[in-house]
Amino acid sequence: EVQLVQSGAEVKKPGESLKISCKASGYSFTNYWIGWVRQMPGTGLEWMGIIYPGDSDTRYSPSFQGLVTISADKSITTAYLQWSSLKASDTAIYFCARRRSGNYYDAFDIWGQGTMVTVSS
Amino acid sequence: QSVLTQPPSVSGAPGQRVTISCTGSSSNIGAGLDVHWYQQLPGTAPKLLIYGNNNRPSGVPDRFSGSKSGTSASLAITGLQAEDEAEYYCQSFDTSLTPLYVFGTGTKVTVL
Numbered sequence: 001e002v003q004l005v006q007s008g009a010e011v012k013k014p015g016e017s018l019k020i021s022c023k024a025s026g027y028s029f030t031n032y033w034i035g036w037v038r039q040m041p042g043t044g045l046e047w048m049g050i051i052y053p054g055d056s057d058t059r060y061s062p063s064f065q066g067l068v069t070i071s072a073d074k075s076i077t078t079a080y081l082q083w084s085s086l087k088a089s090d091t092a093i094y095f096c097a098r099r100r101s102g103n104y105y106d107a108f109d110i111w112g113q114g115t116m117v118t119v120s121s
Numbered sequence: 122q123s124v125l126t127q128p129p130s131v132s133g134a135p136g137q138r139v140t141i142s143c144t145g146s147s148s149n150i151g152a153g154l155d156v157h158w159y160q161q162l163p164g165t166a167p168k169l170l171i172y173g174n175n176n177r178p179s180g181v182p183d184r185f186s187g188s189k190s191g192t193s194a195s196l197a198i199t200g201l202q203a204e205d206e207a208e209y210y211c212q213s214f215d216t217s218l219t220p221l222y223v224f225g226t227g228t229k230v231t232v233l
Contacts, residue, residue, distance in 0.1 A: 035222065037167075044123065045159075045167065045210055047222040062219050095166055105214045107157035107172035114166050 002026035004034075004096050004112035011118045012086050019082035020115045022096030029077035030054035033099040035108060036070060036081045040092040050099070051079060086119045093117075124149060125211055125225035132231040133201045141228045143194045143211035149223060151192035154214045158187055158196045161208045170209070171196060198230070206232045 007021040022034065035050040049060040053072040060070070072079045079096055094115050097108035126144045133139040143156060150156055156174050159167035169178050171187035174194065184205075186197045194213075198205055211225035 037224075044227040045212075045224040047224065050222070059221075061221050097167075100169075100172060105155050107155075107169055107212065108159075108167075109169045109172070109178060111166040111168065 002098075002110055004098060004110055006094075006096060006112040006115045009116040009118070011120070013121055014086055014088055014119055016086050016119075017082070017084050018086055018117065019080050020094060020117065022079040022081075022112050024077045024079070024098070027098075029072075030074050032101075034072070034079045035097050035099060036068075036079075037095045037097060037108075038064075038092045039095065039114075045095075048081070048094075053077075053079065086117075088119050088121075090117060091119050123226045124215055124223050125213060127209075127211060127225040127228045129226070130229045130231065132233055133198075134233045135201055135203065137201050138197060138199045139201060139230060140198075141196045141209055141211075141230070143196070143225045145192050145194075145213060145223075147192060148217040149192075149213045149215040150189065150194055152216055154216070156187065156189050156194035157212045158185075159210045159212065160205075161210065163207070167210065201230075201232055203232050206230055 005023045033052050036048040038046045048064045049070045051058045051070045053074050069082045096112040098110040100106040100109040131139050158171040160170045161167045174189040175187045184200050209228045215223045
């Protein structure tokens with residue numbers, strides 16, 4: 001079964017660092033781009049960035065460039081999203097999602113279950 | 122800030138047909154770029170419903186259909202069912218300044 005399984009919920013304080021994961025299985029991890037999407041409480045979906053695990057080519061939304069780092073470890077078929085210094089405004093659910101094909105304009109067909117990140121003092 | 126605009130809510134009785142619009146611009150939908158649709162049930166991850174404007178992934182009922190014209194796209198749900206009550210998002214790609222993926226503002230479908 002093709003699936004993305006994300007790490008569990010996190011509760012952090014402002015200023016702390018965090019790395020959440022997205023474990024892929026059931027397909028060739030290095031052949032599909034994986035994106036990250038933020039959903040703040042009660043709001044819609046925002047695209048954050050995308051990585052090609054085959055060569056770690058990474059693109060960021062301007063809204064998130066410099067604020068987060070996206071990476072991947074193909075040896076364990078896992079993608080990551082990390083922060084070096086969290087803010088309260090980072091409180092949200094974060095989804096990873098696989099792009100359907102090599103077509104840059106294609107849809108995201110497989111989604112992780114989401115990781116809830118709560119940042120509070 | 123989303124560049125694809127959707128109505129906040131639509132509603133219909135069971136069995137009725139509802140449509141959700143997704144309005145973009147010349148830098149995304151109007152540039153000929155594909156529109157995709159996702160369904161998000163409460164407390165769950167988005168699920169791909171329509172890709173490439175009007176294609177359904179395996180397992181998605183044919184009650185769901187998509188279309189695109191000019192700078193807009195639409196999702197139609199025919200034979201509305203209680204289980205269709207969810208949030209729906211369109212998505213495309215925007216070529217202005219820094220190319221990036223964009224989502225619609227989201228539409229809550231309520232089954233009366």
